[in-house]
Amino acid sequence: MGEFSRSSSQDHTSLREAREAFHSADQAADDPGDRRVRNWLRVSWLRSRAAKVDVDRPSAGYVEPLPVDTVLTRAARPVLSALSAEIENEPVSLILTDAKGTVLSRYGGDRGLLTALDRVDLAPGFRYAESQVGTNGIGTALEVGAPLLIRGDEHYSGHLRLFSCAGALVTHPITGTLLGVVDLTTKTENTNSLLLSFAKLAATRIRERILEEANELDRALLHDYHAACQHSGRPVIAVGDEVLMMNAQTQQQFDSRDQAAIIDRTRDARGRAEPFTMLADLPSGITARLSYQPTFVEDRLAGGVVRIKEQLARTRSPRAAKQPALRALAGRSAQWQHTVHGVVEACRRREWLVLDGEPGVGKTALIRAAHEHVRSDRGLAVLDAAAVDGGELLEQASATLEGGSDLAVLHAHALGDDDLAGLGQLLQTVTPDTLPDDPWVALTMQPPQEESDTHSLLRLFPKTLSVPPLRHHLEDVPELVRFLLDAAGATDLTLSPAAANQLMRLSWQGNVTHLRSVLEETCRRRRSGTVEIGDLPAECRATTRRNLTRLESLERDAIVDALALHGGDKAAAAKALGMSRATIYRKIREFGITL
Missing domain, CATH: 3.30.450.40 (GAF domain)
Incomplete structure (x- = not known):
């Protein structure tokens, strides 16, 4: 043998x-x-x-x-x-x-x-x-x-x-x-x-x-990065699984806060296999255009190169500078304020508007707040296409417009083709001759919209604004926390600096709605005093950026609870969970659990 x-x-x-x-x-x-x-x-x-x-x-x-x-x-x-x-x-x-x-x-x-x-x-x-x-x-x-x-x-x-x-x-x-x-x-x-x-x-x-293989992929990414730097003469960033490169123009043209914001936006580019372009509102007030081009080695994605172009340096007009904060909103970041200003101006000019963005980013709150600020003397009917039958929604929309109120249709992407066509026909009949006053109409949608289904409807809306996900303006989290706690009646509850910083490290896949649910769970545990990291729900003790399966989430929460129960003693927590010490150490690293 x-x-x-x-x-x-x-x-x-x-x-x-x-x-x-x-x-x-x-x-x-x-x-x-x-x-x-x-x-x-x-x-x-x-x-x-x-x-x-x-x-x-x-x-x-x-x-x-x-x-x-x-x-x-x-x-x-x-x-x-x-x-x-x-x-x-x-x-x-x-x-x-x-x-x-x-x-x-x-x-x-x-x-x-x-x-x-x-x-x-x-x-x-x-x-x-x-x-x-x-x-x-x-x-x-x-x-x-x-x-x-x-x-x-x-x-x-x-x-x-x-x-x-x-x-x-x-x-x-x-x-x-x-x-x-x-x-x-x-x-x-x-x-x-x-x-x-x-x-x-x-x-x-x-x-x-x-x-x-990593070296081969990195070499390909480096080649495309150098080519972009030489040919464009603009700020350029290369992003891969383990690589982040920034040329001198990026460092010279943008200050450290803007650089951090640009890097945060490029996180969404990791793993993307198709080119795309996005706008980023930076803390300095600059709006930058980020154009991403992927790099491949045969059929393997090596990463991508992001070319950056300054779209405009936004200057505040006297009118905008005097604009008071909207009562029902929180957040002072440049990107969020840019979005708020866009919705307010659209409402002021009665410019029909489409707001798109991920679930939970605050599209409905933006519409309500802007309308209250600009047109508080006029009614606003908010109809949810995901909650009512399409035919009923069309009847309510027609009655709303005939009654002289403004209209917001939420989750318009949830309408079927026939109902979308019906809504488009209804809105095409809206003219100053047929209604007592020129109404303001706003839609909310989740990107991307299928052009074949919504194209005819969207032609009636001259302006589309994308509401940024919370992970793109994490500097607003402390103010949002205070706003949401006050709204929940927990005015005597505060977060320690460590707990607030921990919340700012999370990716918030469910955006503001997710943050609200976390704070509501925290409020159920205590109504006053100072919230420390250990008082936060288990999911907030882990900072992994990847999406977890339901089973992984349960495992993460069990480990966090066991560690809290045993005062951070990993050996005792592992024993209680029936796993080895090596496994719990590995899981702590994998989930990014903060002790």
Whole structure:
């Protein structure tokens, strides 16, 4: 047999007896430990038992595989293909999983081994987390956070004791992010310590390949960045997953506050595979035009280059300077004030307006506040297309206009094609001859609008304003917090500087509506005094920028609550949650949890 042939003879009797003693022990009793079992292995058995893993035949969960091309799969494919060719005569299979233990691919192995692996669901699409199948080379390596070899009798579940497996973690060579596991599995009689060495070698080669690819992508991005700097002569920024470059013109033309605002806007460009242009209102009062062009290496996105052009330097007219703050709004940032001013002026001139933006940014509040400020002597009917039938909405809109009131239609994108056409026909009949007064009409929509559905309607509206998401004017969060707390009746409740700063670090995917719900939850816990970071809801203790799944959100909240319950003691929190200390450290980093 070859280098992965049968291991030297050794006595497994003591380990088998220790395992049987463990399984026969009272599960409710504390386990005092068994010197015949290594400590990390005993802890893994305890975790498996706490997860109620079936000792005889656990079930690996199946996850529908997604046809995605990731950093891990791109780097692993040539590495594992080459390594499997090196051991093609060996009775061993190379297995790649993601960071949750889901099998992505399987290489090598003779027919008998592959058939045996299929019987235990160690195949693409199945998740080999320790919580589902017990102690194993994939799930336990993830829990422990280190490479390890699980020999046959060390497995928690009986049907896995036919195999020995060695798992090595694959981490990103630049960010340190956990990407997955390389596992080598063979039948128990072929166990050899070289399995672990080979798994580590495979993981190292994958990391090297990732670094090579990153360098290749970075070189392509750098090339496009230099070309843009030379040809445009304008401020330029290059943005990638791990790269941010800014030329001298950007630093000279914009002060530090404007630079920070531009960088914050470019965050939305990360991962975008299509060109786009956006306007950014900067703290200095400048409006900048940001044009993004992606960079590719074959079909791989390397990042993109953002060319910056100053659209206009906004100067306040005497009228605008004297304009009082709107009572129902909060926020002093240049970008927010620019949007407010645009809505107020449209209302003042009776210029029909479309407000678009993400859910929760404050479109309805803007319309109401501007109307109250400019046309308080005239009624405003606010109709929600997402809440009433299209036919009923058209009847109410017609009655509103005939009655001499102004009209706001919320969520106009929710109307069907026929109702959109009907609304357009209704508004086309609005003239000074048919109505007692020239009305103001405003619509709210979520971008992007499908031109085929709304084009004829939007032609009636000469002005469109985009309301910025909260993450683009985070400097308004403290004032918004005070405004929303007062509106909720919590006038005696304040936030400490640390808690306010924490809220300003979050991405607020639900915008102002999301912030309001967080503050309402905080108010339910206390009505007066000072709110510290520890008093904020669990979701506010994590600063990860990526969107979490529902399951990940629950996991994050559970970790935050456990840490709070145990005074920040990670070991105690991990024990309470039934996870290893290495896992809770990894999760804290992954979720950006603030202690």
